[in-house]
Amino acid sequence: MSFPIQRPRRLRRNDTIRRMVRETELSVKDFIYPMFVCPGTGVRQEIEAMPGQYRLSLDEMKRELESLVKLGVPSVMFFGLPESKDLLATGAYAEDGIVARALREAKAEFPDLYLVPDVCLCEYTSHGHCGVIHDGDVDNDETLKLIAKTALAYAEAGADMVAPSDMMDGRVAAIREALDGNGHSQVPIMAYSAKYASGFYGPFREAADSAPQFGDRRGYQMDPANAREALREVRLDLEEGADIVMVKPALSYLDVIRQVRDQVDVPVAAYNVSGEYSMVKAAAHNGWIDERRLTMEILTSIKRAGADLILTYHAPDAARWLKEEQG
Numbered sequence: 001m002s003f004p005i006q007r008p009r010r011l012r013r014n015d016t017i018r019r020m021v022r023e024t025e026l027s028v029k030d031f032i033y034p035m036f037v038c039p040g041t042g043v044r045q046e047i048e049a050m051p052g053q054y055r056l057s058l059d060e061m062k063r064e065l066e067s068l069v070k071l072g073v074p075s076v077m078f079f080g081l082p083e084s085k086d087l088l089a090t091g092a093y094a095e096d097g098i099v100a101r102a103l104r105e106a107k108a109e110f111p112d113l114y115l116v117p118d119v120c121l122c123e124y125t126s127h128g129h130c131g132v133i134h135d136g137d138v139d140n141d142e143t144l145k146l147i148a149k150t151a152l153a154y155a156e157a158g159a160d161m162v163a164p165s166d167m168m169d170g171r172v173a174a175i176r177e178a179l180d181g182n183g184h185s186q187v188p189i190m191a192y193s194a195k196y197a198s199g200f201y202g203p204f205r206e207a208a209d210s211a212p213q214f215g216d217r218r219g220y221q222m223d224p225a226n227a228r229e230a231l232r233e234v235r236l237d238l239e240e241g242a243d244i245v246m247v248k249p250a251l252s253y254l255d256v257i258r259q260v261r262d263q264v265d266v267p268v269a270a271y272n273v274s275g276e277y278s279m280v281k282a283a284a285h286n287g288w289i290d291e292r293r294l295t296m297e298i299l300t301s302i303k304r305a306g307a308d309l310i311l312t313y314h315a316p317d318a319a320r321w322l323k324e325e326q327g
């Protein structure tokens with residue numbers, strides 16, 4: 001039985017029925033908002049390549065957190081800009097490191113806001129790689145020790161969950177062991193499981209000042225051409241104890257999000273990364289696209305592809321727009 005009996009347009013006739021049959025509903029509860037914290041006071045420095053995103057000192061961060069809480073955004077991710085960088089990424093795991101301080105201050109003032117520090121070394125190493133360098137290459141097993149140490153420092157500072165983004169083999173197991181051995185068996189791990197070596201991170205590296213000074217990240221992040229390998233990475237992370245798995249970036253990898261969603265029974269997160277954000281901002285600035293419409297379409301697509309959680313710089317705007325839609 002087909003046309004003229006079947007007429008799909010019948011269910012698109014007005015907004016009421018369209019809403020009634022809508023399959024995917026975006027919610028503010030899906031969002032984790034990534035933020036960049038830096039030393040000093042009164043710092044609110046716009047990131048050139050990411051209009052509307054700022055490097056914030058902790059006092060300014062708290063003002064931002066207050067407005068996020070009002071908007072109903074449940075969770076934030078922290079990236080840190082340390083005072084200084086060195087070969088061993090000391091700023092990542094120091095007790096008074098910038099992210100540890102941000103966590104303590106945020107937890108004290110906003111106890112219900114769910115705090116998820118990104119765990120990586122690239123913002124803290126002088127060379128910008130995500131680990132310790134030996135003979136011109138990132139040494140996997142040496143790096144694991146520092147990654148685990150960083151995750152533990154964040155848990156001690158009040159992190160609700162930790163999110164390793166370094167792509168070293170075995171980091172989930174190493175972090176789980178460090179957390180469990182020190183009284184933090186309740187802190188979950190959201191693993192950046194399928195993290196691709198992507199050109200879409202360009203604006204972030206300006207924001208976090210974390211571009212590698214030599215070479216690139218292809219020796220540890222994934223080849224954009226591979227999807228089966230993403231499923232393997234996800235499986236290994238789950239075997240090591242990951243509680244949530246992530247696909248990153250999101251938009252060019254919607255097929256990967258879908259395949260992961262279909263294969264696992266844990267929540268799946270997707271990271272709508274800096275380059276994806278900046279492209280929307282640039283096109284909107286030029287008047288080429290409708291920012292609100294595009295943003296909501298993009299976020300809905302990521303959710304439709306299978307993401308339960310979305311890390312996105314659009315979170316505050318999207319939260320506002322969702323509120324408006326609900327009237």
Ligand code: PBG
Pocket residue numbers: 118120122130165166200201202203204205217272273274275
């Ligand atoms: C740290 C890290 C990066 C991003 C998240 N964690 C940068 C990178 O891997 O080079 C990218 C986030 C974004 O582009 O929004 N390793």
